[in-house]
Amino acid sequence: xxxxxxxxxxxxxxxxxxxxxxxxxxxxxxxxxxxxxxxxxxxxxxxxxxxxxxxxxxxxxxxxxxxxxxxxxxxxxxxxxxxxxxxxxxxxxxxxxxxxxxxxxxxxxxxxxxxxxxxxxxxxxxxxxxxxxxxxxxxxxxxxxxxxxxxxxxxxxxxxxxxxxxxxxxxxxxxxxxxxxxxxxxxxxxxxxxxxxxxxxxxxxxxxxxxxxxxxxxxxxxxxxxxxxxxxxxxxxxxxxxxxxxxxxxxxxxxxxxxxxxxxxxxxxxxxxxxxxxxxxxxxxxxxxxxxxxxxxxxxxxxxxxxxxxxxxxxxxxxxxxxxxxxxxxxxxxxxxxxxxxxxxxxxxxxxxxxxxxxxxxxxxxx
Amino acid sequence: xxxxxxxxxxxxxxxxxxxxxxxxxxxxxxxxxxxxxxxxxxxxxxxxxxxxxxxxxxxxxxxxxxxxxxxxxxxxxxxxxxxxxxxxxxxxxxxxxxxxxxxxxxxxxxxxxxxxxxxxxxxxxxxxxxxxxxxxxxxxxxxxxxxxxxxxxxxxxxxxxxxxxxxxxxxxxxxxxxxxxxxxxxxxxxxxxxxxxxxxxxxxxxxxxxxxxxxxxxxxxxxxxxxxxxxxxxxxxxxxxxxxxxxxxxxxxxxxxxxxxxxxxxxxxxxxxxxxxxxxxxxxxxxxxxxxxxxxxxxxxxxxxxxxxxxxxxxxxxxxxxxxxxxxxxxxxxxxxxxxxxxxxxxxxxxxxxxxxxxxxxxxxxxxxxxxxxxxxxxxxxxxxxxxxxxxxxxxxxxxxxxxxxxxxxxxxxxxxxxxxxxxxxxxxxxxxxxxxxxxxxxxx
Numbered sequence: 181x182x183x184x185x186x187x188x189x190x191x192x193x194x195x196x197x198x199x200x201x202x203x204x205x206x207x208x209x210x211x212x213x214x215x216x217x218x219x220x221x222x223x224x225x226x227x228x229x230x231x232x233x234x235x236x237x238x239x240x241x242x243x244x245x246x247x248x249x250x251x252x253x254x255x256x257x258x259x260x261x262x263x264x265x266x267x268x269x270x271x272x273x274x275x276x277x278x279x280x281x282x283x284x285x286x287x288x289x290x291x292x293x294x295x296x297x298x299x300x301x302x303x304x305x306x307x308x309x310x311x312x313x314x315x316x317x318x319x320x321x322x323x324x325x326x327x328x329x330x331x332x333x334x335x336x337x338x339x340x341x342x343x344x345x346x347x348x349x350x351x352x353x354x355x356x357x358x359x360x361x362x363x364x365x366x367x368x369x370x371x372x373x374x375x376x377x378x379x380x381x382x383x384x385x386x387x388x389x390x391x392x393x394x395x396x397x398x399x400x401x402x403x404x405x406x407x408x409x410x411x412x413x414x415x416x417x418x419x420x421x422x423x424x425x426x427x428x429x430x431x432x433x434x435x436x437x438x439x440x441x442x443x444x445x446x447x448x449x450x451x452x453x454x455x456x457x458x459x460x461x462x463x464x465x466x467x468x469x470x471x472x473x474x475x476x477x478x479x480x481x482x483x484x485x486x487x488x489x490x491x492x493x494x495x496x497x498x499x500x501x502x503x504x505x506x507x508x509x510x511x512x513x514x515x516x517x518x519x520x521x522x523x524x525x526x527x528x529x530x531x532x533x534x535x536x537x538x539x540x541x542x543x544x545x546x547x
Numbered sequence: 548x549x550x551x552x553x554x555x556x557x558x559x560x561x562x563x564x565x566x567x568x569x570x571x572x573x574x575x576x577x578x579x580x581x582x583x584x585x586x587x588x589x590x591x592x593x594x595x596x597x598x599x600x601x602x603x604x605x606x607x608x609x610x611x612x613x614x615x616x617x618x619x620x621x622x623x624x625x626x627x628x629x630x631x632x633x634x635x636x637x638x639x640x641x642x643x644x645x646x647x648x649x650x651x652x653x654x655x656x657x658x659x660x661x662x663x664x665x666x667x668x669x670x671x672x673x674x675x676x677x678x679x680x681x682x683x684x685x686x687x688x689x690x691x692x693x694x695x696x697x698x699x700x701x702x703x704x705x706x707x708x709x710x711x712x713x714x715x716x717x718x719x720x721x722x723x724x725x726x727x728x729x730x731x732x733x734x735x736x737x738x739x740x741x742x743x744x745x746x747x748x749x750x751x752x753x754x755x756x757x758x759x760x761x762x763x764x765x766x767x768x769x770x771x772x773x774x775x776x777x778x779x780x781x782x783x784x785x786x787x788x789x790x791x792x793x794x795x796x797x798x799x800x801x802x803x804x805x806x807x808x809x810x811x812x813x814x815x816x817x818x819x820x821x822x823x824x825x826x827x828x829x830x831x832x833x834x835x836x837x838x839x840x841x842x843x844x845x846x847x848x849x850x851x852x853x854x855x856x857x858x859x860x861x862x863x864x865x866x867x868x869x870x871x872x873x874x875x876x877x878x879x880x881x882x883x884x885x886x887x888x889x890x891x892x893x894x895x896x897x898x899x900x901x902x903x904x905x906x907x908x909x910x911x912x913x914x915x916x917x918x919x920x921x922x923x924x925x926x927x928x929x930x931x932x933x934x935x936x937x938x939x940x941x942x943x944x945x946x947x948x949x950x951x952x953x954x955x956x957x958x959x960x961x962x963x964x965x966x967x968x969x970x971x972x973x974x975x976x977x978x979x980x981x982x983x984x985x986x987x988x989x990x991x992x
Contacts, residue, residue, distance in 0.1 A: 183880070213881075215878040216878065216882030218912070220911040223978070224965070225851045226846055226850045226851070226911050227850050227851070227909040227969065228912070228968075228969055228971075229891065229894070229970045229972070230914045231894040231914070232914055233918045234915065235884075235972070236972050239896045300916045303918075341919075342919070344921050426896045427925075432924075478921060478922050483924070483938075532935055532938055532954070539780070542778055542780035
């Protein structure tokens with residue numbers, strides 16, 4: 181195989197002690213991207229499942245694609261461009277720079293850390309790098325995208341030890357950083373359209389007037405303004421189906437987020453705090469996107485099955501609570517997930533303590 | 548008869564090369580070996596030197612930690628080599644067998660009438676004591692302790708594992724005698740567990756608490772069965788014996804002669820003729836399987852928990868099968884992105900769920916690089932026990948003894964985590980981590 185021979189030929193240059201040895205991890209990252217390595221099992225089970233983290237992450241990226249493609253089309257549609265292809269092209273050109281900036285910034289930092297720590301490059305950023313532009317307003321300047329990505333990767337992930345060790349979902353952290361550091365560019369009524377056409381999002385209309393100018397069906401399909409990824413509940417549900425079918429995301433979390441959201445939605449509707457049907461909450465803003473792609477991040481969510489139910493329900497409930505009760509931000513999903521990210525270890529702690537208590541009870545039974 | 552225990556969690560990995568149900572006699576090997584490395588935490592002290600004549604049942608070395616535990620020769624012959632590794636660590640004692648085998652006359656007692664201490668002494672002297680495993684920790688049983696119960700699993704659910712109903716078909720008397728000996732060793736019960744619907748004569752055995760299990764691997768693991776019959780709490784000691792070793796104990800108790808002949812399975816996609824072989828424990832691999840092709844891994848034991856050996860190596864004392872599978876030392880172009888129809892995964896991110904009956908020819912490729920713990924909730928689906936796997940492993944990694952104890956290290960042995968290790972997309976070496984954790988517990992206790 182020609183490609184393999186080429187890789188073998190240049191490998192010594194990039195190995196430790198080679199001329200470009202300082203790019204050791206980077207080279208390895210690309211090599212393992214091209215070829216599944218020839219490593220064989222040395223201890224433990226002699227055969228292994230062919231699933232690996234690369235595959236897991238690529239499935240998540242795949243699940244994001246419907247929402248991404250629809251989001252691009254919707255950008256053009258919202259800007260008043262007619263025809264499917266021209267609208268899509270408009271959105272594509274808007275989004276591409278954001279996606280490139282996010283990937284380049286994030287991967288550069290990941291590579292540098294992997295090199296410094298002498299470990300393999302983790303695939304987690306393949307997902308994060310796509311999530312970040314999908315949850316940012318499209319009008320946000322590219323330098324803010326770059327800065328918040330860098331913040332999320334360094335402060336949100338690498339300081340904790342990298343993928344698998346982080347407390348907060350990095351993509352949400354990037355959005356939260358931009359949101360609080362550059363509020364005027366990120367929120368307010370005039371953020372959304374880049375080219376003059378401004379207007380309030382469905383969520384803002386709901387929170388200020390109790391009604392929105394779009395039908396529930398429009399909101400479900402996604403023909404409403406919003407960040408690229410979040411508008412189309414339909415496209416997000418296609419992604420959810422992929423994640424659930426492959427078992428990559430936890431159905432317990434996904435389901436319980438929706439249950440929690442609906443429960444609190446109905447509650448506030450019943451006590452008269454809101455004047456629109458509770459299910460509107462699930463269709464507008466970032467609720468569905470957060471529930472499917474953010475809350476289910478296995479690293480930052482609860483890890484025990486019981487914990488996942490509690491965590492999911494709280495994410496959904498808190499999101500609606502913030503939306504309805506808090507006058508400052510119309511959107512509650514981001515803060516709700518970040519808050520529950522911080523609480524997830526505590527939930528797990530109590531679940532695991534119950535397991536320990538069951539085990540300790542055995543001793544008493546014997547005596 | 549007690550209720551059938553049905554386990555829903557687990558996985559049967561279907562592999563090519565199941566042993567055909569016929570037994571061939573393997574020729575007498577050129578060499579037999581006894582290795583302290585087949586056991587955990589044994590510090591061997593030699594009793595023989597090269598050139599000594601030994602009989603089947605002659606002690607070769609003992610464990611310095613517990614000098615009563617003897618390791619005996621499975622054959623009669625001459626000690627041909629004492630193989631050592633780094634720092635003069637004893638690897639094995641090799642014996643060149645005589646053409647006609649003689650067994651040392653050892654004193655046996657009638658287990659039903661004799662004192663417990665006499666029964667213990669009888670097993671210690673024969674070397675068959677080493678076949679008794681103690682939990683927690685999975686070490687050779689301490690002869691000074693009395694277990695609360697003894698557990699025997701009458702079936703193995705691992706991939707390609709031998710069918711003990713077939714292997715022990717003509718050994719009913721020996722199995723019963725062996726169980727009678729074990730019954731003398733505990734004040735509690737001897738639990739015997741068979742697979743529901745494939746019970747053979749096990750249900751007819753008297754003097755034991757009989758259970759049936761149904762479900763997928765690791766349902767045959769004795770540790771999983773203990774968890775569902777009578778869990779191990781802190782301070783408990785239980786013993787377990789492999790069913791084939793029960794027959795060896797029974798045979799010895801009846802005759803007074805150590806006869807380590809047993810039937811093992813030779814299986815796997817690279818086995819030329821997958822079938823059963825009658826061998827003497829500790830034989831060279833070459834005498835069992837003949838020639839082995841290039842780039843084949845020979846595993847003493849099953850593919851999930853066995854140890855790597857080689858064609859010029861030996862089968863380990865606790866192995867009841869040899870697995871031969873291809874080495875996976877090849878690169879695969881963009882493998883992680885490909886459909887990979889020929890490979891197996893429990894994840895529906897691949898397509899093996901489409902053909903649940905297909906038998907796979909899996910190689911030893913790690914199929915990815917090692918990563919930190921990322922996925923959650925997966926491992927618990929492959930361990931039918933009330934244990935949080937990733938929490939326990941993290942406690943082992945940070946060497947937190949209290950947490951290890953609280954999270955259930957007494958209930959587990961590495962073999963119970965083999966399936967979790969198999970399915971893990973992060974490729975974490977779970978069995979090794981747990982083994983290190985257990986060894987730390989032993990050291991600190």
